[in-house]
Amino acid sequence: MRRIAVTNQKGGVGKTTTTVNLGAALAHLGQRVLVCDFDPQCNLTVHLDVDPASEAPNLYDLLHGRASLSEVALATEHERLWVAPAGVDLAGVELELANEVGRETILGRALDADAAQGGESYDILLVDCPPSLGLLSLNALVACEEVLVPIQAEFFALQGLGKLLEVVGLVQQRLNPKLRISCLVSCRYDPSTNLSRAVIADVREHFGEILAETVIRRNVKLAEAPSHGKTIFAYAPDSRGAQDYLSLARELLGAVAGAAPQPTPATTKGPETTEERPTEDGAEKAEAVQEVPGAGANGAARPESKGAPAAAPAAEPEAKAEPEAASHGRRTRSAAATRSSTRRPSSSASADRAAADAPVAQASAPKGAEAEESGEASGG
Numbered sequence: 001m002r003r004i005a006v007t008n009q010k011g012g013v014g015k016t017t018t019t020v021n022l023g024a025a026l027a028h029l030g031q032r033v034l035v036c037d038f039d040p041q042c043n044l045t046v047h048l049d050v051d052p053a054s055e056a057p058n059l060y061d062l063l064h065g066r067a068s069l070s071e072v073a074l075a076t077e078h079e080r081l082w083v084a085p086a087g088v089d090l091a092g093v094e095l096e097l098a099n100e101v102g103r104e105t106i107l108g109r110a111l112d113a114d115a116a117q118g119g120e121s122y123d124i125l126l127v128d129c130p131p132s133l134g135l136l137s138l139n140a141l142v143a144c145e146e147v148l149v150p151i152q153a154e155f156f157a158l159q160g161l162g163k164l165l166e167v168v169g170l171v172q173q174r175l176n177p178k179l180r181i182s183c184l185v186s187c188r189y190d191p192s193t194n195l196s197r198a199v200i201a202d203v204r205e206h207f208g209e210i211l212a213e214t215v216i217r218r219n220v221k222l223a224e225a226p227s228h229g230k231t232i233f234a235y236a237p238d239s240r241g242a243q244d245y246l247s248l249a250r251e252l253l254g255a256v257a258g259a260a261p262q263p264t265p266a267t268t269k270g271p272e273t274t275e276e277r278p279t280e281d282g283a284e285k286a287e288a289v290q291e292v293p294g295a296g297a298n299g300a301a302r303p304e305s306k307g308a309p310a311a312a313p314a315a316e317p318e319a320k321a322e323p324e325a326a327s328h329g330r331r332t333r334s335a336a337a338t339r340s341s342t343r344r345p346s347s348s349a350s351a352d353r354a355a356a357d358a359p360v361a362q363a364s365a366p367k368g369a370e371a372e373e374s375g376e377a378s379g380g
């Protein structure tokens with residue numbers, strides 16, 4: 001099983017959106033995927049229509065040794081996609097486990113125990129981490145071999161990455177020698193701004209080897225899907241968001257080419273110029289924009305020297321669920337009633353934390369672009 005921690009202590013960069021929709025895309029491509037919600041905000045749990053206030057066992061119980069992974073994992077409406085939900089009590093777990101010996105290895109041990117006991121066999125685990133580098137993130141980094149870091153193509157994109165690299169290095173040295181940052185993914189990318197392109201070019205200069213070719217463009221359907229308790233593939237399978245996450249999933253599987261059954265070829269759509277009327281933060285410019293000259297398959301600035309681009313994103317029909325959901329023997333717990341009350345603006349938790357981060361040396365802001373398009377960039 002590939003174990004991937006999706007982390008960035010910067011808030012609101014797209015960790016949860018990526019975990020949910022990349023997980024669904026990987027499942028759609030034939031992988032058996034478990035997504036874990038390790039964030040007390042419970043955003044992923046709600047996104048997948050599970051009630052974080054439910055009495056059923058969740059990751060809080062697992063961390064306290066009261067439940068096994070197989071007791072916690074639930075089938076979703078997607079075939080081959082399971083979720084290990086968070087509970088509202090998860091917020092207290094760092095304090096509660098403060099004196100527990102081996103507290104940073106609990107998730108890893110639970111995964112190993114589940115495998116040893118012949119639990120559900122997953123091909124890929126994705127752990128959605130909170131916007132902090134505390135005990136929950138540490139558990140994910142100790143349990144996983146790979147780190148996927150969503151970043152946002154904005155002025156502060158690289159601020160905080162230095163701290164994350166430092167923590168990953170420390171975990172690697174002391175607790176988990178297999179750990180490596182395998183992928184940076186540009187999320188909420190707006191191909192219409194020079195700022196986005198300049199930031200990504202800057203990131204590519206510093207982290208070119210691990211920056212994903214695929215970018216996840218701003219897409220209002222991605223922002224709307226959580227309020228319906230659905231992945232982008234259930235909510236808007238023809239949207240750019242679905243195309244981008246499928247492209248990312250294919251790229252992620254590239255390292256193990258041939259391992260995944262290929263899906264039925266999808267109808268290739270032209271640029272979506274009238275897809276949706278966004279409802280938030282200037283995303284409209286990105287939604288309707290034409291491809292930028294010199295941009296990659298889905299809009300990223302891309303150097304000529306790079307290898308073959310990731311497969312062009314294509315909308316694919318939603319994989320209909322149920323056989324495995326039924327055989328899993330459990331029903332998902334509906335969060336419809338609590339979605340509105342439990343969700344909160346994800347960026348709110350992060351401002352002070354981001355400010356405390358050590359900036360990466362020479363994580364240069366694209367000053368020229370900033371001067372050139374500051375109005376546009378600030379609008380989203």
Ligand SMILES: Nc1ncnc2c1ncn2[C@@H]1O[C@H](COP(=O)(O)OP(=O)(O)OP(=O)(O)O)[C@@H](O)[C@H]1O
Nearest residue numbers: 011012013014015016017131188217218219223346
């Ligand atoms: N590509 C996108 N296009 C439009 N909106 C997006 C996109 N990706 C994420 N969003 C929205 O941006 C907000 C933040 O995304 P998300 O919750 O995934 O970030 P996060 O890193 O998990 O946040 P936190 O650090 O609080 O956990 C959400 O409202 C989400 O719906």
Ligand SMILES: [Mg+2]
Nearest residue numbers: 015016039043
């Ligand atoms: Mg999140």
